[in-house]
Amino acid sequence: MSAIASPSQLDIADLLADALNAIDLPADWVGIRALREVSTSRRLRDGKPERNHRDRNQGAMIEVLVDGQIGYAATSQLTVAGLQAAAKCAFQQAKAAAPWQIHRFTSGIRPLIEGRYQSAIIKPLNSLSAGEVNDLLARICQQLKVSDQIVQTSASASTREIETWIIGSSGTQIHQQFAFMTTHFGVTAQDGPVVQTRSHNGPGAHCYQGGWEHLREESLWQAVEQVGAQAVELLSAAECPEMTTALVLAPDQMMLQIHESIGHPLELDRILGDERNYAGGSFVQPSDFGSLQYGSERLNVTFDPTLAHQFASYGFDDTGATAEKQYLIRHGRLERGLGSHESQLRLGVAGVACARATSWDRPPIDRMANINVEPGDLSFEDMIGSLEDGVYMEANRSWSIDDQRYKFQFGCEYAKRIRNGKLAETLRNPNYRATTPQFWQSLTQVGDRSTWQAYGTPYCGKGEPNQVIRVGHAAPVCVFDQIEVFGGVG
Numbered sequence: 001m002s003a004i005a006s007p008s009q010l011d012i013a014d015l016l017a018d019a020l021n022a023i024d025l026p027a028d029w030v031g032i033r034a035l036r037e038v039s040t041s042r043r044l045r046d047g048k049p050e051r052n053h054r055d056r057n058q059g060a061m062i063e064v065l066v067d068g069q070i071g072y073a074a075t076s077q078l079t080v081a082g083l084q085a086a087a088k089c090a091f092q093q094a095k096a097a098a099p100w101q102i103h104r105f106t107s108g109i110r111p112l113i114e115g116r117y118q119s120a121i122i123k124p125l126n127s128l129s130a131g132e133v134n135d136l137l138a139r140i141c142q143q144l145k146v147s148d149q150i151v152q153t154s155a156s157a158s159t160r161e162i163e164t165w166i167i168g169s170s171g172t173q174i175h176q177q178f179a180f181m182t183t184h185f186g187v188t189a190q191d192g193p194v195v196q197t198r199s200h201n202g203p204g205a206h207c208y209q210g211g212w213e214h215l216r217e218e219s220l221w222q223a224v225e226q227v228g229a230q231a232v233e234l235l236s237a238a239e240c241p242e243m244t245t246a247l248v249l250a251p252d253q254m255m256l257q258i259h260e261s262i263g264h265p266l267e268l269d270r271i272l273g274d275e276r277n278y279a280g281g282s283f284v285q286p287s288d289f290g291s292l293q294y295g296s297e298r299l300n301v302t303f304d305p306t307l308a309h310q311f312a313s314y315g316f317d318d319t320g321a322t323a324e325k326q327y328l329i330r331h332g333r334l335e336r337g338l339g340s341h342e343s344q345l346r347l348g349v350a351g352v353a354c355a356r357a358t359s360w361d362r363p364p365i366d367r368m369a370n371i372n373v374e375p376g377d378l379s380f381e382d383m384i385g386s387l388e389d390g391v392y393m394e395a396n397r398s399w400s401i402d403d404q405r406y407k408f409q410f411g412c413e414y415a416k417r418i419r420n421g422k423l424a425e426t427l428r429n430p431n432y433r434a435t436t437p438q439f440w441q442s443l444t445q446v447g448d449r450s451t452w453q454a455y456g457t458p459y460c461g462k463g464e465p466n467q468v469i470r471v472g473h474a475a476p477v478c479v480f481d482q483i484e485v486f487g488g489v490g
Contacts, residue, residue: 012036012078013175016060016167019083025091027066029107031168032083033318034060035360040125042133043156047141049134051156059360064090068104069097070342074361102346109341112171113322117315119179120308122213125159133157136215137185143221144187146228149235155185157215158458166320174316180470182207182458183215185224189231196428198231198413200224201252202395207311207456207470214309230414233426240415240430240487246390246444247432247483248383251453253412254373254475256396259460261436262294262301263368263471265405266328267462268339268347270366278464280403283436284334289349292334295440300374301329303338303352311456311472312369319364321353328352328371332441339366358467365463372454373475376446383445383479390418391485393430409433432485439480447476 016032023030036058043051059076064087071094075086128136137155144153159181166174183206186199200206200223208214249257265282269275284292305313305323314323319340328336337343339351343366355364384392398411415430416423434442454474461468 012165015078015080016083016165019080020167020169022080023084023087025064025087027064027091029065029110029169030087031063031110031166031172031320032060033063033357033360034078034165036163037160037359039158039160040130041156041158042130042137043154044134044137044141045154046152047138052130052134057359060086061357061360061363062086062090063363064094065105065107065110066091066094067098068106069094069101070105071095071097072363103342105342105345107170109345110168110170110172110320113316113320114173115315115322116174117176119177119209121179121211123211125161125179125181125211128212140185140224143224144185144228146225147189147232149189149191149232150187150228151190152188153185156183158182166316166318168320172320174320176315178209178314179211180207180209180311181211181214185227187228187231189235191235194235196231196234197397198227198234199395200227201455202255202397202413204457204459205252205255205395205455207458207472208309209311209313210309234414234428237426237428240391240427240485242486244482244484246387246418247480247485248387248390248392248418249478249480250392250394251451251475251477252395252455253393253410254478255455255457255473256399256410258301258371258373258473258475259368259457259471260399260401261405261408261439262329263338263371265436266338267366267368268337268343268349268351271337272343272347275462276403279462280405283404283406286347286349288334289337290335293332293441294329294334294437295332296443297331298376298443298446299329299332299440300327302327302372302374303336303354304370304372305353307370307454307474310370310454310474311470313472314369317353317355317364318357319355321355323353326352338368340364356469358469362463362465362467365467367462367469368460368471370472370474372473373446373478375449375452375476377448378445379448380451380477383447383477384418384423385421386445387418387479388420391427391430392416392418392423393432405436407435427487429487430485431488432483434483439483442480442482443478444481445479447478449476451477
């Protein structure tokens with residue numbers, strides 16, 4: 001945390017304009033991205049506080065384009081002199097890198113863009129005090145303990161308010177204000193050697209943009225009771241059988257499936273090889289765009305940062321590119337990748353506005369944002385009713401995928417056997433495995449809007465130095481044919 005002036009003492013927009021005017025460098029383009037952030041984190045275990053934290057952070061990243069290369073330098077010194085010094089450092093970095101460049105960029109990658117974006121909020125994040133939040137979390141922990149077989153309860157809530165400014169020598173001026181909240185609760189149940197966990201749609205899945213209106217009291221306590229009861233139910237449930245059958249995934253597990261086997265493989269920097277040292281590459285080749293049948297004709301996937309309350313919505317990415325809804329996969333055919341202007345030019349592939357940075361002290365890199373499977377036209381009852389045999393799974397518990405995003409194995413918290421068109425007995429320790437193309441090409445049914453739900457995660461990691469960032473994924477219930485399922489702890 002930097003020692004900086006308080007928001008009331010500092011007009012960031014005017015400061016950045018003054019600093020940009022004062023930067024005197026023989027550069028083709030100069031840009032400044034400043035960020036101010038206030039976050040809180042509250043967590044209770046067994047009704048007792050584990051974490052009560054509030055943080056404030058502020059700084060700026062300077063980008064300088066010279067000799068076809070971009071140099072970066074960050075500073076927490078939000079003064080004209082501090083920003084000038086960072087710009088000089090970025091200039092020197094770009095000059096040093098120029099002889100070794102793999103692509104020569106022009107100022108056309110940073111055109112003039114102007115605009116504003118603000119999260120839609122009904123109940124502001126500061127409308128609940130720390131004490132009120134802790135009281136709510138303590139009550140959740142108390143009501144999760146529906147049985148003596150519940151050996152641990154947990155509940156947490158985090159909030160984040162972020163304000164960003166982007167200005168550039170091209171005339172760009174962008175201002176964005178965000179409000180985010182994340183909630184989680186879950187339990188561990190035990191009966192002798194059998195231990196099971198159950199949570200509210202998986203670890204930290206309830207991530208939204210907006211305020212406390214997303215913690216809906218009318219459904220909260222029903223969900224709390226259900227989580228506790230299902231954890232106890234799992235203790236005596238049958239082990240998931242090993243077989244090849246129809247697999248039905250709920251939206252909370254589709255979130256992880258989309259993230260790992262569509263989001264990451266389509267990031268253009270992975271395909272270029274930039275990520276292979278740290279997070280791996282991708283089985284997708286540049287020639288696959290426009291031709292690869294990624295999934296069945298029922299698969300339609302969009303990059304959509306325009307949905308008001310989804311976790312990774314925004315008006316502009318961190319280079320200032322305007323964010324728009326785009327189809328990545330349409331009727332199963334791969335159309336577009338997840339890559340910035342820089343990656344698009346290097347690879348010769350269409351991308352989207354997805355250059356994102358975790359904070360002010362990191363340069364933007366190719367990141368997924370809201371990656372969603374579009375709804376189909378079948379109700380949940382229609383889909384289940386059409387299956388003679390199968391397994392329905394909810395909420396991710398474990399995941400493993402190779403560094404090309406090709407072979408994977410995922411485990412879920414809760415499952416039901418499907419028999420003769422109906423949900424039957426509960427199964428514990430459900431897992432499934434496949435390869436990415438095989439899996440998505442086996443998609444046979446897609447649920448309608450009534451089955452479509454949005455979740456997210458604040459913990460998508462990537463890059464060197466590492467950047468952990470928020471992403472959102474929405475999907476309907478989906479049915480996949482002839483998938484290997486099995487039991488045991490995944």
